[in-house]
Amino acid sequence: MPSLTRVEAAERAALLTVESYHIDLDLTAGDTGFRSVTTIRFRATPDSTTFVDVKPAQLTSVRLNDTTIDPATLADDRLVLTGLLAENTLTVDAEMAYSNTGEGLHRFVDPADGEAYLYAMSFLDDGPRIFASFDQPDLKAPVTLSVTAPENWLVAANGAALHPPTGGRWEFAPTVALATYFTSLIAGPYHARYDEHDGIPLGIYCRRSLAEHLDRDADEIFTVTKQCLDRFHELFDVRYPFGKYDQAFVPEFNAGAMENPGLVTIRDDYVFRSAVTDSERELRATTIAHEMAHMWFGDLVTMRWWDDLWLNESFAEYLGTRVTAEATRFTGAWTTFGLRRKGWGYAADQRPSTHPVAPDDVPDAAAGLLNFDGISYAKGASVLRQLVAWLGDETFLAGLNAHFAAHRYGNATLADLLTAMSTASGRDLSEWTELWLRRPQVNTLRAEVTVADDGTYTEVAVVQTATPEHPVLRPHRIGVGRYDTDDSGERPVAVLRERTEVDLDPALDKGRTVLTELTGRPAAAVLLLNDGDLTFAKVRLDDASAAAVPQVLPGLTDSLARAVLWTATIDAVTDGERPVSDLVALILAALPGETEVIVVEDVLKLARTLIDRYLDPERRLAALGYVTQACDRLLGTAASGGSVQLAAARGLIGASADAARLTGWLAGAGVPDGLAIDTDLRWALVGRLVVLGVAGEAEIAAELAADRSAAGEERAARCRAALPDPAAKERAWQIIVSDTSLSNRLVEANAGGFWQPEQEALTESYVERYFAEMPAAARRRTAWTADQVAKLAFPEYAVQPRTLELAAALLERDDLTPGLRRVVTDADDDLRRALLSRSAGLL
Structure with a gap:
């Protein structure tokens, strides 16, 4: 079907005002599909013509006011409506198909117990796979949902259930005005836990086979949810506006989570069945906070069109990280953001497909989907963090609250937000908007340093550069840290001598800012630009600082400063300015003493990507040997049973070529004290042994027999695709390019295991x-x-x-x-x- 264009959306919005949706679903029709009857009440310009979106398996009947419309007129999933009245009622009766792609109404059968589970994903333009609608963000309307389901099923939706179900019939309260892409439900024999906080009913759901794992973590999930709600209520004048707050952990989800008001859906990988690191628990917490931020940015105030996607995702990314760091036990969330999320943003912003945070135009909904990337999320959040540093937090929040007051339950644009921010700050933000939101690509900040014979700085300058294709320089507010080593204690530590806040203004200094306040000061071992990680820019150290990093980094107590140094090193290698061997040497020098698990995990992950791509086979094998050594040393120093130990073990398994050792671990021999070889770690071992040619189909089948779960099936599929066997490769390839019967996750597992260096x-x-x-x-x-x-x-x-x-x-x-x-x-x-x-x- 053609993707809805911006022009079409604007024309339809000019004609229509949607009053309400009533959606009646019958989920008892069988395993392949369901019945959907949608009644839409809407006002329109008399005698006008428009279309309604519906993607049925079969369109049964359509009635507009007193007129029956021939279902055969449906074309390209659009049904033309002519002769509209001032007040209209449209009823669309259709047979819809379940999906196996995480879109529309997804149906999943749990291999653990054979039970079927459904969940809705209406995002972007998939709502019409479930119900007929005028499917665009700015035609919001209340939704009333009714569902007929098997009597042993639980059903939940955006609105609260009006009464206990009778004979499998569920009726839900009307919602406030919602964009169509937020309409959601879950249905099946879900396991549920309930709580309440500050007058808000809370619920969490998962499939029954994961019940014991959800119950084990329910207190943590509810605690994080309550802490985030409290913090958002402190930040915003508008309380959480959608009644109950349910979170459903659903299978085979194709994203991280979806911010459906009243019923957030989250991938059930976050229901942990094996040991996980604290960074994985932090990721679950930031996901909870991110989706909660959407209740204000996206749900309460919705973008008018997909060009303002950043009003959803950039704000949720920034506030999700901020609230996690401020309100939960995961106080190091900005370190994780600096390493993992900003790295994603830097990579996306340097590619040929880069785009502005807030593009001038997104021609259709399909183009909007392409912008769900590291720019709209991580770069946009970084830009907001820079804006807060410039305006001040109080002013920033005043602007947000004014924005909510002006547009609550409606739609807004970038111009609307800037009006609120400019009024709150008394500043003209047009130039800032042009440079940070309308222009793509990332700047590089380089330190230029000269030192006198007496060891003091003669001159320190920050030079900002841009790519020839996107020659824009930006204002930056950054920290400049001076670090030295202190060897007086039992172990060397790095000491922050001084952090200076600096404004870089290319309009004044043409991209070269001399830090006169450092002239004559003692030169530090490491001069770190963007200390505190407040701006979105690549950092390059001066030569002396770069040479001192292996000595300073292991003793640096500030995890965020360590993250900035690691990012600078990895980025320089990625850009070809430094050899991979420098990164491997730094891993050997600094990683064995690392205490922050996210640093261990992401440095190993990013380094592995560079090693596998940038090195020929012989040098690759040698580099992985050094990585294995670093992981081994870290295993020797990490706390028994802790997150760092688990991260080191995973890193060692992924890099090691010692099949005998890995086989021993799988059998329980030689395992470090405190390390549990549980289900997920067993799959990691089997996967690596498969690649090394030591394990085969028999070992995969045995592991799957012991783990009859959805996760087990995905891991088995990945392992089978990784088998060093021509027949196995051909089977996996046919699944990748041809098989539409398997679910999204199983196809992705085959694709993820196919290529091995x-x-x-x-x-x-x-x-x-x-x-x-x-x-x-x-x-x-x-x-x-x-x-x-x-x-x-x-x-x-x-x-x-x-x-x-x-x-x-x-x-x-x-x-x-x-x-x-x-x-x-x-x-x-x-x-x-x-x-x-x-x-x-x-x-």
């Missing part, structure tokens, strides 16, 4: 097959799943000029889906960097 010769023929077969494969699937599969299935380890030639030829075609074009463009850029690094000898 150790199997370059085995998979060589599939490099050309990717570029030949993926266009048709992408068209077989819905956009969200197709894009994920295309990304995971890209031959990222085929770092050869031929791969770039194939990518270039594919991108010349005019029949690619927008998502596939974006995936290949980005992956091609990553490969180009890797090939340049290899060609330059930066190994």
